[in-house]
Amino acid sequence: MQDEVATLLEKTASTERMAQSRYSQRIQVCMGTACMALNSEQVKTALEHAVIENGIQKQCQVQRVGCPGLCSLGPMLRVIDKTITAEANEPRETLYQQITPEVAPAIVTSLTPAAQPTSALDAHRCEVADTFFKRQVKVVLEHCSHIDPERIEDYIAHGGYRAIQSVLTEWTPQRVIDSITKAGLRGRGGAGYPTGLKWATVAKANSSNGKKYVICNGDEGDPGAYMDRSVMEGDPHRVIEGMMIAAYAIGASQGYVYVRAESPLAAKRLRVAIRQAQRAGLLGNNIAGSAFHFDIELRLGAGAFVCGEETALIASIEGGRGQPRPRPPYPAESGLWGCPTLINNVETFANIAPIIDKGWEWYAGIGTAKSKGTKVFALTGQVKTSGLIEVPMGITLREIVFDIAGGIPNNRQFKAVQTGGPSGGCIPEKFLDMPVDYESLAKVGSIMGSGGMIVMDDSTNMIEVARFFMEFCMDESCGKCVPCRVGTVQLHRLLSKFVDKTATPADLIKLEGLCKLVKHTSLCGLGQAAPNPVISTLNYFREEYEQCLKPSP
Amino acid sequence: MSKTLTLNGQMISAREGESILDAARDAGVSIPTLCHMNGVGDVGACRMCLVELAGSGKLVPACTTKISEGMEVNSDTPQLREYRRMLVELIFSERNHVCAVCVANGNCELQDLAIHVGMDHVRYDYLYPAENVDVSHPMFGMDHNRCILCTRCVRTCDEIEGAHVWDITARGIKSHTITGLAEPWGEVNTCTSCGKCVMACPTGAIFKLGATVAEMEKDREKLAFLKNARERREWV
Amino acid sequence: MANKVKLATVWLGGCSGCHMSFLDLDEWLFDLAQQVELVFSPIADVKIFPEGVDVALIEGAVANEDNLALVKRVRACSKMIISFGDCAVTGNVTALRNILGPNNAEQVLQRAYHDVQNLQPQSPRFVVEDCVTNTLHEIVPPLLPQVLPVHAVVPVDVYLPGCPPPAPRIRAVLTQLLAGNTPQMIGREMLKFG
Amino acid sequence: MTTVKTDTRYKLVEATLRRHGYSANALIEGLHTVQEAWGYLDPDVLRWLARTLKLPMSKVYGVATFYNRFVLKPQGEHSCVVCLGTACYIKGAPNTLKKIEHDLHLTPGMTTADQRVSLLKARCMGSCGLAPVVVMDGTLVGKVSPEQVTERLQEWLA
Incomplete structure (x- = not known):
C-alpha cells in the first residue's frame, strides 16, 4: 500500500516532467495579488492568444506562477528559453517587468524562430533583478514563481510530497521532532519559539479524548506584511505538506488553516490545494496506506488583528469572539476544544519539508548560531525597490536596505527601519550593520515579527509613526483587559498632544509610565507589545518628543 | 495533594490545582480583584490580581494561575501597587463614574478598590463617552456610564442562570455590554428577571429600578451559594 | 499675628457643598481661627485673590473663563493648593x-435658561462694566468647551476628595498641615469619593 | 417565518451550516455566508441563524460585531476601501482619505445618503509593493493618487 503512494508520486512527477519537457520555451506570469491587481490575468490571456497566433503553442507554454518578489514592478513575468543556453548549459532566463496586455505579444514574437532583434522590450527588462536577487537565499520561496500553485502535479514534479512520503514510510514521529529540533528552526510568527520544542510538548501532552490538532496561523495582520499570503498564494502545497509532517509528529488527525478574509486569493489557492491533496489520497484516512489519518479544513478570518494571537485564534476557530485568554495553560496542553494543539505560522510550516528532504544539517548550516535558516521579509516604504525577499539569518540591515532594495529614493537620507509592525520598533541608522536575527533585533528594542520591514527616510515624523501604530493597536484591541483597552487610548491621546505640540513635561512622564504599565500588565502579546513603537522612538528619537513640548508660559 | 509555595516570603501550603488567589485567601492574604467573583469562572481580564513570580519576574493573574510546588509569589510590591493604582485610574477615566450620584455609592467594588490602591485623583484625561441608560426592563436598569466591562453579568447569566442574555459587543474601547441582539433589555424575552446580574455587578451599572443614590446593596455571596446548591447539592 | 497661616478658600464650578461641609466644622472653626488668617473666601468680602497665601482650598471644577483665570492666579499666589x-x-x-461632547x-x-423655564426664558447675557478692571464683559462668563478638574489646569499639592468631603476629613487634613506635615490621604475615612 | 421558505438566500446559509454539521463553531462561517448573500448582516437573519445554531442571540451579536469584515447595515451600490496599512500610510494614504472626506463629506464606515457609495478603511491589504492602494468595487488599484480616487467616486455619484 505504501509503495502505491510512492509509485503514484513518482508517476505523477514523471508524467508532469515529461509534459513540461515537451515545451522548449516557457513564459511564467506572476499571479500573485499585487500583479493581478495590475492586470496580470489579462497579460496571461494576451500571451496565450499571441502564442496561438504565432503558431508556437507546441513549443511555448504560458504558465501561471506565484510571486517572484518584485511587487512594485509588476506585472512580472519570466521567460525560460531552452533553445538558447546561457552559462553552464542552463536555459536562458529573462525577467520582464511592468508588462501590459499590449506589450505581451512582443514577448511571444521574440520567441518565434523568425524573431528579429527588437528594442521594444528593452524598457521592460528587469534591470534590478541582479542586485535584488543576488543576496537572497530561497528556501521557503524556492517554488514560488516557478510552479503553478493551482496544480498539485507541478508541486510533485518539483519534489513535493516526497518528504511526507518518506516520513510516513521510514521515520518515527520522534525522529521528525528531533530533526526539526536539531535544525534549529524557530517560530516565524514573530516570537521565535523553538519549533522542535513546541512539537515535542504537544507530542507529549495527554489528550482526554485522544484528539490533537494542528493549526496553521495564516492570520497575517501586521500592516506592511504579506509574506505568508505570498507563500499561501504561490506554494500552498508546501504549507499543507508541512502541516502533515507536523500532524504525524505530534499525533494529530485534524488540521485547520486560518486565513485572513483580506487574502481571498490565498484562501482560494489553499482550498484548491486541499481538494487536490484529498483527491490524490494525501489527505484523508490511511494516508499512503499507513495508519495515519489527517485532514485539513480552511477557516476564514473576519478581520481582527488580535486573532494572530494563538489563544484568540483558537477562540475564533471555535466560532467565538477572538479574545485571548491567559496562558498557561498553553495551547500545547489545552488548545482547540480543550485538546493539545500545535499552532505554527505559515512560514514555519513552509520550512518543514525542505528540512526533512535535505536534512537538518543542511538547514542548520544557514544563518547564525541561534537563528537558523532564512527569513522572508516584506520590504516596503521609502526604498527604491520594494518587494518580497528571502534572506539568510544574520544578513545586515544595511545589506537589505541598500544592496537588495537599492537604498533610499529621491536623494533623501535613511532615518529608520521598522520591523515587527505594531509590535515592533524603529531601528535607527547606528544599528544598520547589526545582523538580522531574533536576539539582535530584540536587543535594540524591536522584534523579528512576522517579517514586515518598513524603511523610513528623513522626512518621516517619528511621533506620527508611533501614533499611527498606537491607533492601530487601539482599534485592534479586543477590549478584554483594562491596560490594553483603555491604556492604548490614553497613550494615543498623549501622543496626539505631542503631534499637536501641546504636551507638557508631565505628559512625557505619563507617556513613559503608561508604556511600562501596558507592556507589563496586558493580557496578551498585542497589548504587551503595543507600546514598543513608542518606547523605541523615545529611545532613539527622544529629541523629537522634546521638541514637541509646549513652550512653558 | 498538598503543595508548598512561598507567598510574600511566607511558606504556605495549598491544594494541587488551586489558584494562587484561592491559596492566598486561604492563607489570609488578600489580593485585590475586580473581575473575579466567587461562583463563576475566571477570565483574568481586569489585571488587578496580578502577582509577581520570583525568578522570571513575570506578572500573572492570581485568579487564573494554578499554584505549583516551590512557586515563589509576591502579591504586594511597590511596582504592583503602582500598577494597580494606574489600572484603577484607567477604569475611572474610561466611562463616567460619578460616585456622588451613583446608586452604588458606598456599596461599590470599584470605589472600594480606589480607596485600597490610594487613588486620590486620576492622572489621565477622562474620556467622557456618551453612554445610554437602559431602563426598559420592568424591574432593573443598566447604566452604561458605570459599566467597567468586567463581564461578571455575562458569566453569571450564562453559567448560573443559564439564559445567556448578556454578552459583549464590538471590541476595544468600543466594547459594550449588551442584552440580546443589542436590544433594550426589556424586550429580550429570554431574560428570566432573576436579578442575578444585579447581584453580580460590582458597580452601580446594573441596578434595581427605584434605587436612589447609595441605596443599591448587593449580596454577591448569594451567587456562590446558588452555584454550590445546584452543582454540589450543598446549601452553603 | 504675622506668623498666622494665610488660608484661602476658593469657589469655582461647584455647588458650595464643600464650603458648607467646611462650616460643619462647627466650634473647631474657633480653634482654626486662632491659627489661620482667612485672606480670601466666598465667606469673606475680599475681591482680589491676594499674594503670599500659604494654603488655598479650591472647591469646584474649572468650568468657565473666570474659573480658569482665578485658578491660575491662585496657583501663582499660593504655596500649597488643595x-x-x-x-x-x-x-x-x-x-x-462634558458627555455632550466638545x-x-x-x-x-x-x-x-430656555428649555426648562416656564416663564420668560432668556439668556443672562447683558454686558456690564467691571468696576475693578474698568472693562466691559458679559455677566455670565463664557463656558469653557470642557469642564476640567483643577489638576488638569495647574499643579495640585493635595487632593481632598468627597462630595462633599466630610467635616472630620477636612479637619484631619488641616490639622496635619498646621502641624507642618503632609496630610496622609489613606483609607476610607480620607479617600472615599462621593 | 415564511421568508425562510421563499428566500433562496437562506438555502445558501443552510448549505454552509450543513457542511459544519450545524455545530456552534460554524457561527463565523455562517456569518460569512449571510454577508455574501445579503451584503450585510440583517437582524432578522441573525435571529434565524442564532436559532438554527441553537446559540444565544447576544453571543451571535457579540461575534458578529467583533470582526471588522461584518457589517450590520446595507452597504452602498459601490464600495471604496482605502488601505491605511503602514506602507500606504508612509506613502500618503491619509491624504487620499482626507481628500475623499473633504470632497464627498464621507467618513469611513459611512454610505452616501443615496446609497450609492460606501467608504471603508482597511488595515493593510497586503499589497504593499503597490502602496498606496485603494480597493474600488473589489478591484485593487495600486499607486493611486487622491485625485484618481475622487474622480472615480464622482463618476459613481454622477
Whole structure:
C-alpha cells in the first residue's frame, strides 16, 4: 500500500516532467495579488492568444506562477528559453517587468524562430533583478514563481510530497521532532519559539479524548506584511505538506488553516490545494496506506488583528469572539476544544519539508548560531525597490536596505527601519550593520515579527509613526483587559498632544509610565507589545518628543 | 495533594490545582480583584490580581494561575501597587463614574478598590463617552456610564442562570455590554428577571429600578451559594 | 499675628457643598481661627485673590473663563493648593456636561435658561462694566468647551476628595498641615469619593 | 417565518451550516455566508441563524460585531476601501482619505445618503509593493493618487 503512494508520486512527477519537457520555451506570469491587481490575468490571456497566433503553442507554454518578489514592478513575468543556453548549459532566463496586455505579444514574437532583434522590450527588462536577487537565499520561496500553485502535479514534479512520503514510510514521529529540533528552526510568527520544542510538548501532552490538532496561523495582520499570503498564494502545497509532517509528529488527525478574509486569493489557492491533496489520497484516512489519518479544513478570518494571537485564534476557530485568554495553560496542553494543539505560522510550516528532504544539517548550516535558516521579509516604504525577499539569518540591515532594495529614493537620507509592525520598533541608522536575527533585533528594542520591514527616510515624523501604530493597536484591541483597552487610548491621546505640540513635561512622564504599565500588565502579546513603537522612538528619537513640548508660559 | 509555595516570603501550603488567589485567601492574604467573583469562572481580564513570580519576574493573574510546588509569589510590591493604582485610574477615566450620584455609592467594588490602591485623583484625561441608560426592563436598569466591562453579568447569566442574555459587543474601547441582539433589555424575552446580574455587578451599572443614590446593596455571596446548591447539592 | 497661616478658600464650578461641609466644622472653626488668617473666601468680602497665601482650598471644577483665570492666579499666589471636594478633584457633577461632547456650552445654556423655564426664558447675557478692571464683559462668563478638574489646569499639592468631603476629613487634613506635615490621604475615612 | 421558505438566500446559509454539521463553531462561517448573500448582516437573519445554531442571540451579536469584515447595515451600490496599512500610510494614504472626506463629506464606515457609495478603511491589504492602494468595487488599484480616487467616486455619484 505504501509503495502505491510512492509509485503514484513518482508517476505523477514523471508524467508532469515529461509534459513540461515537451515545451522548449516557457513564459511564467506572476499571479500573485499585487500583479493581478495590475492586470496580470489579462497579460496571461494576451500571451496565450499571441502564442496561438504565432503558431508556437507546441513549443511555448504560458504558465501561471506565484510571486517572484518584485511587487512594485509588476506585472512580472519570466521567460525560460531552452533553445538558447546561457552559462553552464542552463536555459536562458529573462525577467520582464511592468508588462501590459499590449506589450505581451512582443514577448511571444521574440520567441518565434523568425524573431528579429527588437528594442521594444528593452524598457521592460528587469534591470534590478541582479542586485535584488543576488543576496537572497530561497528556501521557503524556492517554488514560488516557478510552479503553478493551482496544480498539485507541478508541486510533485518539483519534489513535493516526497518528504511526507518518506516520513510516513521510514521515520518515527520522534525522529521528525528531533530533526526539526536539531535544525534549529524557530517560530516565524514573530516570537521565535523553538519549533522542535513546541512539537515535542504537544507530542507529549495527554489528550482526554485522544484528539490533537494542528493549526496553521495564516492570520497575517501586521500592516506592511504579506509574506505568508505570498507563500499561501504561490506554494500552498508546501504549507499543507508541512502541516502533515507536523500532524504525524505530534499525533494529530485534524488540521485547520486560518486565513485572513483580506487574502481571498490565498484562501482560494489553499482550498484548491486541499481538494487536490484529498483527491490524490494525501489527505484523508490511511494516508499512503499507513495508519495515519489527517485532514485539513480552511477557516476564514473576519478581520481582527488580535486573532494572530494563538489563544484568540483558537477562540475564533471555535466560532467565538477572538479574545485571548491567559496562558498557561498553553495551547500545547489545552488548545482547540480543550485538546493539545500545535499552532505554527505559515512560514514555519513552509520550512518543514525542505528540512526533512535535505536534512537538518543542511538547514542548520544557514544563518547564525541561534537563528537558523532564512527569513522572508516584506520590504516596503521609502526604498527604491520594494518587494518580497528571502534572506539568510544574520544578513545586515544595511545589506537589505541598500544592496537588495537599492537604498533610499529621491536623494533623501535613511532615518529608520521598522520591523515587527505594531509590535515592533524603529531601528535607527547606528544599528544598520547589526545582523538580522531574533536576539539582535530584540536587543535594540524591536522584534523579528512576522517579517514586515518598513524603511523610513528623513522626512518621516517619528511621533506620527508611533501614533499611527498606537491607533492601530487601539482599534485592534479586543477590549478584554483594562491596560490594553483603555491604556492604548490614553497613550494615543498623549501622543496626539505631542503631534499637536501641546504636551507638557508631565505628559512625557505619563507617556513613559503608561508604556511600562501596558507592556507589563496586558493580557496578551498585542497589548504587551503595543507600546514598543513608542518606547523605541523615545529611545532613539527622544529629541523629537522634546521638541514637541509646549513652550512653558 | 498538598503543595508548598512561598507567598510574600511566607511558606504556605495549598491544594494541587488551586489558584494562587484561592491559596492566598486561604492563607489570609488578600489580593485585590475586580473581575473575579466567587461562583463563576475566571477570565483574568481586569489585571488587578496580578502577582509577581520570583525568578522570571513575570506578572500573572492570581485568579487564573494554578499554584505549583516551590512557586515563589509576591502579591504586594511597590511596582504592583503602582500598577494597580494606574489600572484603577484607567477604569475611572474610561466611562463616567460619578460616585456622588451613583446608586452604588458606598456599596461599590470599584470605589472600594480606589480607596485600597490610594487613588486620590486620576492622572489621565477622562474620556467622557456618551453612554445610554437602559431602563426598559420592568424591574432593573443598566447604566452604561458605570459599566467597567468586567463581564461578571455575562458569566453569571450564562453559567448560573443559564439564559445567556448578556454578552459583549464590538471590541476595544468600543466594547459594550449588551442584552440580546443589542436590544433594550426589556424586550429580550429570554431574560428570566432573576436579578442575578444585579447581584453580580460590582458597580452601580446594573441596578434595581427605584434605587436612589447609595441605596443599591448587593449580596454577591448569594451567587456562590446558588452555584454550590445546584452543582454540589450543598446549601452553603 | 504675622506668623498666622494665610488660608484661602476658593469657589469655582461647584455647588458650595464643600464650603458648607467646611462650616460643619462647627466650634473647631474657633480653634482654626486662632491659627489661620482667612485672606480670601466666598465667606469673606475680599475681591482680589491676594499674594503670599500659604494654603488655598479650591472647591469646584474649572468650568468657565473666570474659573480658569482665578485658578491660575491662585496657583501663582499660593504655596500649597488643595483640590477640595470631588468637583475639584474629578470634575464630578459639574463635568457631566462634558458627555455632550466638545463645545457643548450652547446646548447647556439652552437647556438651563430656555428649555426648562416656564416663564420668560432668556439668556443672562447683558454686558456690564467691571468696576475693578474698568472693562466691559458679559455677566455670565463664557463656558469653557470642557469642564476640567483643577489638576488638569495647574499643579495640585493635595487632593481632598468627597462630595462633599466630610467635616472630620477636612479637619484631619488641616490639622496635619498646621502641624507642618503632609496630610496622609489613606483609607476610607480620607479617600472615599462621593 | 415564511421568508425562510421563499428566500433562496437562506438555502445558501443552510448549505454552509450543513457542511459544519450545524455545530456552534460554524457561527463565523455562517456569518460569512449571510454577508455574501445579503451584503450585510440583517437582524432578522441573525435571529434565524442564532436559532438554527441553537446559540444565544447576544453571543451571535457579540461575534458578529467583533470582526471588522461584518457589517450590520446595507452597504452602498459601490464600495471604496482605502488601505491605511503602514506602507500606504508612509506613502500618503491619509491624504487620499482626507481628500475623499473633504470632497464627498464621507467618513469611513459611512454610505452616501443615496446609497450609492460606501467608504471603508482597511488595515493593510497586503499589497504593499503597490502602496498606496485603494480597493474600488473589489478591484485593487495600486499607486493611486487622491485625485484618481475622487474622480472615480464622482463618476459613481454622477
